[in-house]
Amino acid sequence: MIPGLFSYHRPATLADAVKLLSTFGDEARPLAGGHSLVPMMKLRLATPEHLVDLQAIDGLKGVCRDGDRIVIGAMTTQHELLGSEDIAKSLPILHEAALLIADPQVRYRGTIGGNVANGDPGNDLPALMLTLGASYRLEGPNGAREVAATEFYQGAYFTALEPGEILTAISISAPPANHGYAYEKLKRKVGDYATAAAAVVLTMASGKVASCAIGLTNLHETPLLAAEAAKVVIGTSLDDATLKKAAAAAEAIMSPAADARGPVEYRKHVGGIMVMRALTRAASRAG
Numbered sequence: 001m002i003p004g005l006f007s008y009h010r011p012a013t014l015a016d017a018v019k020l021l022s023t024f025g026d027e028a029r030p031l032a033g034g035h036s037l038v039p040m041m042k043l044r045l046a047t048p049e050h051l052v053d054l055q056a057i058d059g060l061k062g063v064c065r066d067g068d069r070i071v072i073g074a075m076t077t078q079h080e081l082l083g084s085e086d087i088a089k090s091l092p093i094l095h096e097a098a099l100l101i102a103d104p105q106v107r108y109r110g111t112i113g114g115n116v117a118n119g120d121p122g123n124d125l126p127a128l129m130l131t132l133g134a135s136y137r138l139e140g141p142n143g144a145r146e147v148a149a150t151e152f153y154q155g156a157y158f159t160a161l162e163p164g165e166i167l168t169a170i171s172i173s174a175p176p177a178n179h180g181y182a183y184e185k186l187k188r189k190v191g192d193y194a195t196a197a198a199a200v201v202l203t204m205a206s207g208k209v210a211s212c213a214i215g216l217t218n219l220h221e222t223p224l225l226a227a228e229a230a231k232v233v234i235g236t237s238l239d240d241a242t243l244k245k246a247a248a249a250a251e252a253i254m255s256p257a258a259d260a261r262g263p264v265e266y267r268k269h270v271g272g273i274m275v276m277r278a279l280t281r282a283a284s285r286a287g
C-alpha cells in the first residue's frame, strides 16, 4: 500500500518544528521513528498533508540524570534504551519491556516518545509510564508544560497533546534500589502486540508488600493503572488467595476490544493471569 501525498519538513530546531506544526494545524503530524505513523498512512488510517520530522533536532535524544529523576529524550530509540546502563540499573522494568517490543528492526527506528505519544492502547510503554509515575514534558506555541502520564491518555489515539505541541522528554523518579519489578506480556507470536500485559513495580518489607503499582496494556482503550488491585496486595505476603483477589480487582476495570487476539472474556482472563505472574515475579526480585 502506498500512502497519500504529503509534504516532508525537516526542521533543525524545536522552535521551527513547533512553528510548522502550529501553522499547518490538523493537517500536520510530527514524525519520529515512523513505525506506527507510516503503517497507518499506508493503510490510509492517517492522511496527514505535512510530516514534520524530528530527527534533525538536537537535544531530543539520550538518557540523563536530574537529581533522583531519570530524564529520557523523546527521540531516544527503543534500541538505545536497551543499550543504556543507567536504564538497566535504575529502571530495569523499562529494559525488560523494551526488549518485548516487536523485533530489532522496529526497535532500531521506533522511539520512546513515539511509543508513548501515539496513544495506541497496544503500545507497551504507556502502561509502564503509569506504573512508574512518569511525567511528560511538552513544548508548544504557548511554551513548555509537564503532564503526568496518568493525565495524558484520554482515549484510543487521543491524548493531552494540544495542537502544535511536541513531547520532548520523559522524566521518571528512580524506584528504590531494592524494588522488585516485572513486565508480563502475552502475545500470539514473537514480535506481536500484547493480547494482554501487566507491569508491576513493588517493594517488600519483612516478607510483606510495602508498596505496589500495577499497569495494564491493551486491556482498555487507554493504558490503565490498576489501583484497587495494588491496594489488595499491600500488607500481604502474596499468598494464592491474595493473588486471585488482585487479579479479580484488575479484571473489574478491564474492557478490552474483541479482535483477532481473542474475545473480551478471554482477554480479561489472561489479563488477570498476567497480573498474578507479574506480582509473583516482581516479589521474587525484591530485595
Ligand SMILES: Cc1cc2nc3c(=O)[nH]c(=O)nc-3n(C[C@H](O)[C@H](O)[C@H](O)COP(=O)(O)OP(=O)(O)OC[C@H]3O[C@@H](n4cnc5c(N)ncnc54)[C@H](O)[C@@H]3O)c2cc1C
Pocket: 029, 030, 031, 032, 033, 034, 035, 036, 037, 038, 039, 054, 074, 075, 100, 101, 102, 103, 106, 109, 110, 111, 112, 113, 114, 115, 117, 118, 122, 123, 124, 125, 161, 165, 166, 167, 168, 191, 192, 193, 194
Ligand atoms: C511490525 C511492528 C510491530 C510492532 N510491535 C510493537 C509492540 O509489540 N509493542 C509496542 O509497544 N509497539 C510496537 N510497534 C510500534 C513501535 O514501537 C513504534 O515504533 C512506536 O509505536 C512509535 O514510535 P515511532 O518513533 O516509530 O513514532 P512514529 O510512528 O513516528 O509516531 C507515532 C505517533 O506519535 C506521534 N509522535 C511521535 N513522536 C512524537 C513526539 N515527540 N511528540 C508528539 N507526537 C509524537 C506521531 O505524530 C504519530 O502520531 C510495532 C511496530 C511495527 C511496525
